[in-house]
Amino acid sequence: MEATEELEIVIAGGGICGLATALALHRKGIRSVILERSDSLRATGAGIAILTNGWRALDELGVASRLRLTSLPVQRVWDIDLDRGKQQQAPVSIGEARCVKRRELIKALSEDLPFGTIRFGCEILSVKLDRFTSFPTLQLSNGSSIRAKVLIGCDGANSVVADFLELKQKKSFSSCSVRGFTNYPNGHGFAHEFVRIRRGNILSGRVPVDDKLVFWFIVPRFYPTDSKVSEDPELIRQFSVEAIKEFPSERIEMVSNCDLASLSLTHLRYRAPWDILLGSFRRGCVTVAGDAMHVMGPFLGQGGSAAIEDAIVLARCLTQKMQKVAQEENGRQIMVQEIGEALDKYVEERRMRLVWLSTQTYVIGSMFDASSMLGKLLLLAILAVLFSNSTHHTRYDCGRL
Numbered sequence: 001m002e003a004t005e006e007l008e009i010v011i012a013g014g015g016i017c018g019l020a021t022a023l024a025l026h027r028k029g030i031r032s033v034i035l036e037r038s039d040s041l042r043a044t045g046a047g048i049a050i051l052t053n054g055w056r057a058l059d060e061l062g063v064a065s066r067l068r069l070t071s072l073p074v075q076r077v078w079d080i081d082l083d084r085g086k087q088q089q090a091p092v093s094i095g096e097a098r099c100v101k102r103r104e105l106i107k108a109l110s111e112d113l114p115f116g117t118i119r120f121g122c123e124i125l126s127v128k129l130d131r132f133t134s135f136p137t138l139q140l141s142n143g144s145s146i147r148a149k150v151l152i153g154c155d156g157a158n159s160v161v162a163d164f165l166e167l168k169q170k171k172s173f174s175s176c177s178v179r180g181f182t183n184y185p186n187g188h189g190f191a192h193e194f195v196r197i198r199r200g201n202i203l204s205g206r207v208p209v210d211d212k213l214v215f216w217f218i219v220p221r222f223y224p225t226d227s228k229v230s231e232d233p234e235l236i237r238q239f240s241v242e243a244i245k246e247f248p249s250e251r252i253e254m255v256s257n258c259d260l261a262s263l264s265l266t267h268l269r270y271r272a273p274w275d276i277l278l279g280s281f282r283r284g285c286v287t288v289a290g291d292a293m294h295v296m297g298p299f300l301g302q303g304g305s306a307a308i309e310d311a312i313v314l315a316r317c318l319t320q321k322m323q324k325v326a327q328e329e330n331g332r333q334i335m336v337q338e339i340g341e342a343l344d345k346y347v348e349e350r351r352m353r354l355v356w357l358s359t360q361t362y363v364i365g366s367m368f369d370a371s372s373m374l375g376k377l378l379l380l381a382i383l384a385v386l387f388s389n390s391t392h393h394t395r396y397d398c399g400r401l
């Protein structure tokens with residue numbers, strides 16, 4: 001039997017959240033190890049919109065200026081309703097909004113990490129608390145095990161760490177989303193605007209990343225019945241073109257001429273707002289962050305930014321306590337207690353922010369799903385009452401690292 005390796009802080013998953021958490025801790029002088037099941041860093045989803053709150057958080061991590069160099073600021077948002085023949089500019093200021101290539105974001109978050117921080121090919125199968133030490137022990141698929149002082153689950157929507165915390169199962173909207181890039185070698189000629197077009201229950205959005213590259217997505221209110229579609233880029237393209245066949249030709253051409261390698265199709269999932277309000281996000285020295293904690297529909301473009309905010313708050317709370325533990329040099333029990341308090345503070349600080357984000361995305365997603373006009377109107381009224389300023393979420397400031 002292999003001996004159990006002992007590590008201080010283990011982060012499960014090397015996506016946006018895991019990398020941001022490791023970087024935030026590194027900036028505070030704390031070492032961590034990321035266990036990533038893939039053999040390399042992944043960047044599924046082509047582009048990612050980052051709004052003012054996300055840029056604040058990236059500034060704290062010291063990577064925002066690098067990313068600003070390769071992404072254009074969005075100046076306006078347009079909403080076009082083809083059924084009602086209406087076109088309107090979003091009435092509120094969007095602050096700083098840019099679409100970044102996911103690959104660039106992952107690169108920026110990972111390149112300042114010390115060598116050896118990320119361990120690839122390390123799939124965590126299960127987590128349990130050691131009976132004697134109360135520290136988490138991780139069982140990996142390669143047969144080895146690791147004992148950590150702190151475990152942060154950034155392992156996405158199907159999180160093993162969330163299962164360990166016994167969080168309620170996430171739910172699914174009926175919609176899916178296809179995302180991709182289209183490259184225009186001679187320049188796309190579009191204004192630096194985010195343009196959303198809606199027809200029936202299908203939404204199509206496009207936003208330029210730079211002068212030649214456009215990020216686009218479509219959200220049809222259904223999921224392809226053939227499971228092979230999501231694995232085959234050519235089938236995803238055919239599915240997408242079919243879904244928007246009644247949209248303007250500019251959109252159809254954009255999707256037809258896309259970069260096949262950039263395509264992804266995702267069924268939209270969420271953790272219910274009430275499960276975020278009531279969920280127990282800490283057990284011993286284990287917690288979750290990012291999609292593992294609060295997977296949400298993409299309707300506000302906030303899941304990734306919220307994950308980066310989690311990283312900042314978590315690193316801030318942990319650092320304060322870890323420094324205290326180091327000074328006191330007390331026993332293991334004190335350490336478990338201090339780390340537990342740090343994680344509780346993190347959860348407390350994040351909870352209501354996430355409840356509001358998940359509520360807004362849940363109501364918008366439910367509007368997409370609703371088949372009756374009455375249901376849609378009711379949800380619209382809820383949105384108008386609770387979120388009269390629809391971009392208020394971008395003003396959030398997660399504070400200094």
Ligand SMILES: Cc1cc2nc3c(=O)[nH]c(=O)nc-3n(C[C@H](O)[C@H](O)[C@H](O)COP(=O)(O)OP(=O)(O)OC[C@H]3O[C@@H](n4cnc5c(N)ncnc54)[C@H](O)[C@@H]3O)c2cc1C
Pocket residue numbers: 012013014015016017018035036037038042045047048049050122123124125154155156157158159160177178179266268289290291292297298300301302303304305306307
């Ligand atoms: C259609 C769509 C559009 C979106 N658009 C936006 C947007 O515009 N702006 C925005 O801010 N957000 C957006 N989001 C949300 C954003 O993509 C996610 O919130 C973000 O990627 C979550 O990052 P994460 O690191 O928490 O999870 P993930 O990106 O899922 O990363 C989890 C990582 O953990 C690894 N892992 C999983 N299980 C294990 C295991 N057992 N052991 C080891 N490793 C494991 C995985 O391989 C992966 O690398 C969108 C989401 C969707 C679906």
